[in-house]
Amino acid sequence: MAAPIRRFVILCFCWSILLQLSVCIYEDQVGKFDWRQQYIGKVQYLHFDQSSSGKKIFVATNKNVISAINTKSGHLAWRKILEEDDSGKVNTLLHHKDVLLSLSGSGAYLRRWDTNYGHIAWETTACKENQQSKVHQVSAVLLGKKKDSIAILCDNTFIIAATADGEEETRQDLSESTTVSYRYLHATENAITAVGVTLQSHMTVVAMTMSGKMTVQRHIAAPWLSKDTRCILTSNSYLVCVNNDLIMYSVSVKDGGQSFHSTVTQALGITEVEIEIKAVHPSTRDMILYKTQGQAGVLEVTQTGVRMIKSISKAVVAQVIEIDSQPVLAALVKTSTEESEMVFYNIETKQDMSQLSSTVHTPLHHGEAVELQVFSFKRRDVFGYRSLIVFEDHALLLFQQSGKLVWSREEGLASLLAVEMLDLPVSEIEAKMEDEFGRKNDVVSMFVNRLKTQLSQLQTFMFELQEKILGVRQPQHDALDEPESLSAEEEKEYTRDDFNMHKMIVGISERGKLYGMDSLTGKLVWRHFLPGIRPFNRLGREKLLLYVQRTTAHFPHEPQCVILGKQKNGNGFLYFFNPITGKHIDMDSTVDGVAALDYPVMQAFLSSQTDTHFLKGLVLLGRDKKVQIIPHTLVNSVTEMYAYIVNQDTGLLQGYQIVPDETSAGLYSREIWTVSIPKDSQTIKNVVARNPLEHVHSHGRVLADRSVLYKYINPNLVVITTEGKDSTGFNFIGVYLVDTVTGSMVFQTTQKKAVGPIHVVHSENWLVYSYWNKKLRRNEITILELFEGSKQHNASVFSAFDPPPPPIVMRQSFILPVFVSTMGVTLTEMGLTAKHVLLALKNGPLAEMPKFFLDARRPVMLTPEHREEGILPYVPELPISYEYILNYNQSIYRIRSIYTTPTGLESTSLVLAYGLDIFFTRATPSKMFDVLKEDFDYFFISCVLTAMIVVSIVSRKLASRKALKHAWK
DSSP, X not given: OHHHHHHHHHHHHHHHHHHHHOOOOOGGGTTTSOEEEEOOOSEEEEEEOOSSSOOEEEEEETTSEEEEEETTTOOEEEEEEOOSSGGGOEEEEEEETTEEEEEETTTTEEEEEOTTTOOEEEEEEOOXXXXXXXXXXXXXEEETTTTOEEEEEETTEEEEEETTTOOEEEEEEOOSSTTOEEEEEEEOSSOEEEEEEETTEEEEEEEEOTTOOXXXXXXXXXXXXXXXXXXXXXXXXXXEEEOTTSEEEEEETTTTOOSOEEEEGGGGTOOOSOOEEEEOOSOSSOEXXXXXXXXXXXXXXXXXXXXXXXXXXXXXXXXXXEETTXXXXXXXXXXXXXXXXXXEEETTTTEEOGGGOEEEEOOGGGOSEEEEEEEEEEETTEEEEEEEEEETTSEEEEEOTTSOEEEEEEGGGGGEEEEEEEEOOOOHHHHHHHHHHHOOOOHHHHHHHHHHHHHHHHHHHHHHHHHHHHTOOOOOOOTTSOOOOOOHHHHHHSSOOTTSOOEEEEEEETTSEEEEEETTTOOEEEEEEOTTOBOEEETTEEEOEEEEEEOTTSTTSOOEEEEEEEOTTSOXXXXXXXXXXXXXXXXXXXXXXXXXXXXXXXXEEEEXXXXXXXXXXXXXXXXXXXXXXXXXXXGGXXXXXXXXXXXXXXXXXXXXXXXXXXXXXXXXXXXXXXXXXXXXXXXXXXXXXXXTTOOOOOSEEEOTTSOEEEEOOOTTEEEEEEEEEOTTSOEEEEEEEEETTTOOEEEEEEEETEEEEEEEEEETTEEEEEEEETTTTEEEEEEEEEEXXXXXXXXXXXXXXXXXXXXXXXXXXXXXXXOEEEEEEOOOSSSOSOOEEEEEETTSOEEEEETTTSOTTOOSSOOHHHHHHTOOOOOSBOOOOGGGBTTTTOOOOSEEEEEEEEOSSTTOEEEEEEESEEEEEEEOTTOSTTSOOTTOOHHHHHHHHHHHHHHHHHHHHHHHHHHXXXXXX
16 A cells, blocks of 8 residues: 555645646736737738638748748738848748648758648758858749749759758759859749859850750850849740840840840830839740839830830739730729729730729739739639738738738738837826916816816716626727727827726837837837838947837927938938827928938937927937937027947047037037947947936945945946957957946946857846856846945936946856846836846747846855845855746747836836847736735725724714713712
8 A cells, every 4th residue: 555655645746736837828818918020021022822621821931030920811821930130031832732841941951841830841051052151142943833843043052852852962063163143043844044143244045954964054255244233034044134224134044045035115105214024934935024213014025125015004913824825915004192003914915904903902002013923713603802011111002803802911020120219198188287387377267177177087087987897898999900080089099098007009110110109919000101211220220210200298299200311322311290190290391291411320318408398309310410409499498418329330439528509500519539449359239228218226335234335337438349359369248338428438348258149238237248158058147236235326406527436346157047138127117126137039939137137246254244234145046937927828039129108107117029029018027016906805905994984883872872871870
C-alpha cells in the first residue's frame, strides 16, 4: 500500500506546482479594456487563389510578410513574418494552383508554402555563390505546363529547382564579364530566355532549353541604356524598353533579332515622359500594359515596333483578363472626386463590354489607385468577377461585380510614424456650464440658465438610466469596416467620460495618411490623405512630427494639431487640423490647412507661450538658421528660447539661442555652443529627451537613516547614444548626457564589446538602455540614476545657468533573457504611481518590468538599512513573469514604438504599442488603488449600512428612553 500512496502524493505535488504556475484572465475580461489589430503592410505581390477552394488572396508585402487574405471577410487566413532585415525581403512570389513559392533575401531563401494553413513545405538556399554580396538582381519564373519546376536568375547564376521538394536540378554561371548584370528572365513552353544589361553599351541575350542547357548567346547594341531604363519581356519573348526620352525600344529575343526598333511614344498618342509598362502573361499575343498620368491602355509588340491597341483616357490602372478565351482590357476610370467606373474592352472584337461596367466608390482619402487585380470566374455559364484595388495609401479594397464594397483593409496603419492621444471634448451639457461661467449676465439670467442646465442634466441622466435598465448595448465595430460619417447618436459617444479613459488616437503613416481612431474599440472615426508630404530621414529612421498646439480643455476653442514633414523638394510641409473631427484648420498663408514652406526645416518644437486663444507656438528652425513661429502673433511675446541640432554625418551637436530681432520684427538664432562626437570612431544612433507631459511627484528618496537622497532632475537633459569601433577594432556603444541649454556634458560612459540596436527610456532622474553584449553573446539592460546628494541645490526651480554640482551617477547592469523591439515607460497624471518599464519583445509579448527591479542601488549583500528601504538584492538576470504580460496571448510583432498617456485616474496609464500590429490596453503599475473592484459587493455593503443606520436609530431611541427613566428616579 505504501507505493500507491507515494505515487498519489507525488501526483498531487506535481498538480499543485502546475496550479501555482498558471496565470490567466477570465474569459469575459478578454478584449474588455484592450484590442488588437493585425496588418501586413504595403502589398507588392498579389495572386488570387487558384486552388479548388479559391477563397483566399496570397500577398507579399514590404514588411517582409507573406499572407493569405480571406476573400469573403478580408481577415487574415494566415500570416507568416519573415526575417526583419534584408534577408527577409521578398523578391518575388509565384503561384499556380496549390503551388505557392517565395524567393527572399536577395535569392538566398526559396520556400514553398502550404496554401491552406501557411506552413513551410520545404526551404532551400538558392543563391549560394553570391550570398555575401550586398546587391542582387533576382528574378524567377515557373516552368512547364504543370509548373513543376522553377527557374531562378540570381545575378549571373542560373538555377532550376523542382517545386515538389526544392531539389536543385541545374546550376550554371552565365557571366562572361564583370560588366554584365543579368536582370530579366522569361520562359515559354519550350525555351528559357535570360537578358543581361551592360549600361550605355549593349544587352546580352542567352537562350536555353527547358533543362537549362545554353543554346544561343548574343549581344544587341543598346547605347541608350541607363539606370532609369525599364524593360519587360512579353509572352513570346519580345524585349521592350522605355526611357524618359519619349522613345520605346523593342526587339525579338526569340527569333534572333539583332537590333532594337524605335517607336516614338507621341506617335502612339502618349505624350507623358514617365511611362510605366507591364507585361501581360499568359497571352497568345505580345501585349503590354502602359500607364501614364491620366491615361492607361494596352500596346502590342510586333516585328516592326510597338502599336496602340486601346487607350482609355482618365484611366488610373488597367489589367488584361480572359473571358471565353478572349483577351479583355479591364480599367478603372476616374469619373468624379470619389467615384470611379470599371470599364471593359474586348481586344479581339474591338468592342466595349458595357454589360460588365460598374461604378465603384473610391474615397478621396485613399489617394490614387496604383494596382488593379480582376478575378474572373464562371458559375452556371454566367460570367462574374471581383476586383481588388490597391491604393496610394496602401489600402486594399475588394468590390463585387455590382460595385458594392465587400471589405477594405487600411494597411497604412502598419507603418505609423507618429501617434498622439487626445482628450475628448466635454459633453453638450458640460459645455453649457462652461459657457455659463464665461458670460457676464445679471443674476436672474444666470439663475435661469442654471435651471435649464440642471434640467438638461436630469433629462440626460434619465435617458442613461433607461438604457442601463433596458440593457441597450453599444454596437461593436470591426477594424475592417468602412467608416461613414457619424450620426447624431454616435457623436454623443465621442465625449469625455468620468475618468477620461475614452480618448481619440491620432496617427500618421509613412505615406502621409492621417487616422483618427476610437481608443475604446479601435474603430476608424475619420481619415485624411496628404499626398504631398514626405517623412524626414533622421538618424537612419523615417519620421513625421505630430504636435498638439491646443487641447480640448479650452472651450469654446476647437482643439488643433499640426503635422510637420517635408515636400518632394525637401522644403517643409505643414498641415493644421482638428484632431477630433479630422477637418482642416486654416491658418495664415494656408490652403485647406496646408502650408508649403520655402525652406527645409532642421528643428522644430512647441514653445511654452500661448496666444490669446490658448494656441501654443510652433517654432521652426531652418537650414539657414531662419526662425519662424506659428502663429505669428507670438513673436512679440518671445523673450528667449533654446534649441539644438544633431548632425549624424559630422557628429556635431549645436545649440542655438532664439531671441527677438529688433530690426525685422521677427526672430533670429545664434549659435552659443558646440559639442563634437568623433565621427571617425562612432556614429550617433539615438537622441532621447524626457516626455514633456511627465510629472515628478517625489524629488528625493528617503533613506534608512531618515535623510533624503535628492534626485537630479534636469528638464533640459537629453540622452545621446552612439555605436562605433575603438582603435583595437572592438565594438562599443557610448552614452552621453548633454544639457541642451548650455551644452555641458553632464555624464558620459562607454560599454566595450557591445553593439546595438540600442533602445532607450529616459524618465525623471534615470535612464534605461538595452544592447547586445557581443563578448558574452546575450542581451543586457543598464540603469543609470542621477542624484544631487543629501542637499538640494534649488528646491523651487531648475536653472541651467545656475546648475547643481555634477550629479552622483549610480549604475547597474542586468541580463535580459529576451530580445527587445522597443521600450517605453508608464505615465500617470500626477506621477504618484510607481513606474513600469514597458518592453515590446520580438517574439510577441508586451511585458511590464517594475522599476524597483531596475534599481541602480541594488546591493549584492543586503543590510538592515537596505531591507528597511525595501531594496531588493542584486540578481544578475531579470525575471520576465507571465503576470506582467499585458497582451496575454494576443501576440504583436515588429513594434516600432510604445506610446503612453495619463488618464483621470492616477492608478491607470493608457498604452498603445504600434508597428506591424497595433495593441491598446490599460496599465496599472500600482493596481487600481483609486477605484473599487468590479466584483465589489454593493448589495452586501448596502445591507450592512442599512442595518447600521437602523441599529443606530433604535439605539438612540432606547438610550433616550433609558435616560428619561433614570432622570425620574
